[in-house]
Amino acid sequence: MAAAIDLRGVALVRRTQEELHYDLKRTALNFVRGHARRVHRHTVIDRLDLVVEHGEKIGIIGPNGSGKSTVLKLIAGVLRPTRGIVRVSGSVAPLIEIGVGFDPDLTLVDNIVYYGVLMGRDEHEMRERVDAILDFAELGTIREQPTKTLSSGMSARLGFAIATEFRPDILLLDEVLAVGDERFRRKCTARLDRFWDAHSTIVLVSHDMAYIARSCERVIWIDGGQIHFDGPAALGVEKYLASVPAGNGFTRGAQLVELAANSRTGEIPVRGTSPTEQGMQVFLIRDGMRRPISNDDFSLSDYTWDDIIHVDDAVILEVPEGERVG
Amino acid sequence: MTSLTRSVPAFGPPRRLEIRRWTDLIRMTALRSLKVRYRGTILGVLWSFANPAMMTVVYTVIFGAAYSRYFGGSIERYVMSAFVGLVVVTFFLAATTEAMGSVVGNGGLLNKIAVPTAVFPLASVAANVFQQTVTTFPIVLVLSAVVTHDALHVVLVPVVLLALVALSTGFGLALAALYVFFRDLPHLWAIAGFVLWITSPLFYPAEIAPERIRAWFAINPVANALTALREVTIGTGPLDPAPVLAAVAGGAFALLTGALVFRALRRDFMDLL
Numbered sequence: 063m064a065a066a067i068d069l070r071g072v073a074l075v076r077r078t079q080e081e082l083h084y085d086l087k088r089t090a091l092n093f094v095r096g097h098a099r100r101v102h103r104h105t106v107i108d109r110l111d112l113v114v115e116h117g118e119k120i121g122i123i124g125p126n127g128s129g130k131s132t133v134l135k136l137i138a139g140v141l142r143p144t145r146g147i148v149r150v151s152g153s154v155a156p157l158i159e160i161g162v163g164f165d166p167d168l169t170l171v172d173n174i175v176y177y178g179v180l181m182g183r184d185e186h187e188m189r190e191r192v193d194a195i196l197d198f199a200e201l202g203t204i205r206e207q208p209t210k211t212l213s214s215g216m217s218a219r220l221g222f223a224i225a226t227e228f229r230p231d232i233l234l235l236d237e238v239l240a241v242g243d244e245r246f247r248r249k250c251t252a253r254l255d256r257f258w259d260a261h262s263t264i265v266l267v268s269h270d271m272a273y274i275a276r277s278c279e280r281v282i283w284i285d286g287g288q289i290h291f292d293g294p295a296a297l298g299v300e301k302y303l304a305s306v307p308a309g310n311g312f313t314r315g316a317q318l319v320e321l322a323a324n325s326r327t328g329e330i331p332v333r334g335t336s337p338t339e340q341g342m343q344v345f346l347i348r349d350g351m352r353r354p355i356s357n358d359d360f361s362l363s364d365y366t367w368d369d370i371i372h373v374d375d376a377v378i379l380e381v382p383e384g385e386r387v388g
Numbered sequence: 389m390t391s392l393t394r395s396v397p398a399f400g401p402p403r404r405l406e407i408r409r410w411t412d413l414i415r416m417t418a419l420r421s422l423k424v425r426y427r428g429t430i431l432g433v434l435w436s437f438a439n440p441a442m443m444t445v446v447y448t449v450i451f452g453a454a455y456s457r458y459f460g461g462s463i464e465r466y467v468m469s470a471f472v473g474l475v476v477v478t479f480f481l482a483a484t485t486e487a488m489g490s491v492v493g494n495g496g497l498l499n500k501i502a503v504p505t506a507v508f509p510l511a512s513v514a515a516n517v518f519q520q521t522v523t524t525f526p527i528v529l530v531l532s533a534v535v536t537h538d539a540l541h542v543v544l545v546p547v548v549l550l551a552l553v554a555l556s557t558g559f560g561l562a563l564a565a566l567y568v569f570f571r572d573l574p575h576l577w578a579i580a581g582f583v584l585w586i587t588s589p590l591f592y593p594a595e596i597a598p599e600r601i602r603a604w605f606a607i608n609p610v611a612n613a614l615t616a617l618r619e620v621t622i623g624t625g626p627l628d629p630a631p632v633l634a635a636v637a638g639g640a641f642a643l644l645t646g647a648l649v650f651r652a653l654r655r656d657f658m659d660l661l
Contacts, residue, residue, distance in 0.1 A: 077659040139502030163496030
C-alpha cells in the first residue's frame with residue numbers, strides 16, 4: 063500500500079509578495095523607459111523529502127516563515143510544487159486554519175453547503191449534514207444570517223466543524239488550537255482525539271510544543287524550507303526549544319511564569335528589549351479574539367490563565383490552568 | 389519533473405466523474421453569486437431585464453425620432469434594434485466584469501481547498517447566462533419569431549447567443565487571469581467598456597458613422613455579435629449569413645485565446661492571491 067503522503071525532492075519557488083504592487087500603469091511606464099521589471103522569485107521549499115504512513119500523527123514545527131504552512135498547502139493540493147512529486151493517497155480535508163474563505167454575504171447554511179461541494183461532497187448530502195455541523199459549531203440559532211456577522215472565533219469554529227464533519231483519511235491542521243474560547247478548544251480537542259484514535263493520518267502545524275510533544279508520535283522541524291529534524295516528537299521538541307535563542311529579552315512558557323512568580327510586582331521587565339522594537343508584534347488571545355498589545359504596559363498582572371500571549375505567531379506565554387498570575 | 393498525483397479528487401467518493409465535479413462546482417458557484425446579488429432585492433432577477441429595457445426607453449426618447457428615418461421611418465424598428473443591441477452589450481460587460489474579479493475574489497478559498505481555478509470565471513459567466521435566460525433571451529427569441537416569421541432566423545438565434553456567450557467567456561477568462569497580476573485592470577476595463585459601448589452601433593445606425601470607424605465595427609467582436617443578433621431577430625428579407633458567421637468565428641477565437649491566456653498564467657496565481 064502506498065504511503066499516505068509522499069513528497070519526493072519537492073521544491074517550491076514563489077513570486078515575492080512585492081509583486082502585489084505590480085500594476086498595469088507601472089508596467090507600461092517601465093516598458094516605455096525600456097526596462098521590463100524582472101519578476102522576483104525566491105525558494106520557499108527546497109529539496110524536501112517526506113513520507114508519512116497511513117495513520118501516522120506528525121507535528122511540524124519551526125520558526126515563522128520557515129515553510130511549515132506551505133508544506134501543508136502542498137499536501138492539500140492548494141499549491142503545486144515547482145519541482146518534485148507530491149503523492150497523496152486518500153481523501154484530504156480542507157486546511158483548517160484561522161481565517162476561513164467563507165462568502166461574507168451568504169447565510170451560514172449556504173456557506174456550509176457550498177463549502178461541502180467545493181470539498182467534493184454532494185449537495186443533498188451537505189443539506190442533510192447542515193444541522194449536525196451547526197450544532198457542533200454552536201451556531202444553530204443564527205443559521206440564516208449572513209456569515210459576515212460572525213466573529214473571527216465563530217467563523218473558525220464553523221470552519222473546523224465543516225472540515226471535521228466527514229472523517230477524512232488525511233487531516234491537515236494549521237494552528238487550529240489557537241482559536242475559539244477555552245471551552246470550544248476542549249470540544250475541538252475531543253473531536254480531534256476521535257480522529258487520533260481512528261486510522262486518520264494527521265499533520266499538525268503548531269507552536270504549542272506541549273501539545274505536539276503530548277499528541278504526536280513524530281515531529282518534523284522545518285527551517286529555511288528544509289527538514290532540519292525528523293524523529294520522535296519529544297526529542298524534536300526538546301531540540302527545537304533548546305535552539306531558540308534566549309538572549310533577546312524574551313523567555314518562554316514556564317520560564318516566564320517563574321519569572322513573574324519571583325518578581326515582587328508580578329511584572330516582567332520587557333521594556334527596552336521590547337519585541338516591537340525588534341519589529342515584532344505582541345498579541346493577546348482572549349476569548350478567541352486576537353488583539354495586539356502595547357509593550358509599555360506588558361505586565362503579567364493584567365492577564366489571567368485563560369490568556370495566550372503571542373509574539374508574531376509563536377506562543378510565548380500560556381499560563382497553566384489553576385495558577386494565579388500577578 | 390513536476391507532477392501532482394491524487395488517487396481521488398480533493399475530497400469525496402473516489403471515481404467521481406471529473407466532468408460531474410466541474411458542473412457541480414460551476415452550478416453551485418453561479419448559484420452563490422446569484423444569491424448574494426439578489427439578497428434583499430424586490431425585483432430580483434428581473435433587474436437584468438429592467439436594465440436594457442430602461443436604456444431602450446431612454447435612447448428612444450432622445451434619439452428615436454431623429455434616427456427613425458434610418459429604420460424605414462419606423463420608431464418600432466428603432467426600439468427593437470436598440471433593445472437587441474443593449475441585450476448584447478449589457479450581457480457582455482456584466483459577464484466579463486464579474487468574471488474579471490472572480491479569481492482574485494475567491495483567493496481565500498483557493499488557498500484552502502484544491503479547486504480548479506477556472507471554475508470561478510466560468511461560474512460568473514454562467515450566472516449571467518442564467519439571468520438572461522429567464523429574462524431577455526426568450527424575449528429576443530419571441531421577437532425573432534414575430535418579426536421574421538422564418539424558422540431559419542429563429543433557429544439561428546440560439547447559435548448567435550452561444551457565440552456571444554463564448555465571446556464573453558473568452559474575455560472573462562483572460563481578464564480574470566490578468567487581474568491577478570494587474571490590480572488596476574478594473575479601471576482600464578471600465579474605460580474599455582465605455583469605448584466599446586459608444587463605438588458599437590448600439591443606439592445609432594451604423595450608417596451615420598464615418599467610413600474609417602465602420603472598419604472598426606468589422607473587427608469589434610461585440611459589434612459583430614450585435615449585428616448578427618439583429619440580423620436573426622429583426623432582419624428584413626432573406627438571411628444574410630455573413631454577420632452570423634463572423635459572430636461565431638469571433639466567439640470561437642475569443643474563447644480559445646482566453647482559455648490559452650488563462651492556462652499560461654495560471655501557474656503563478658497562487659503566489660499572488
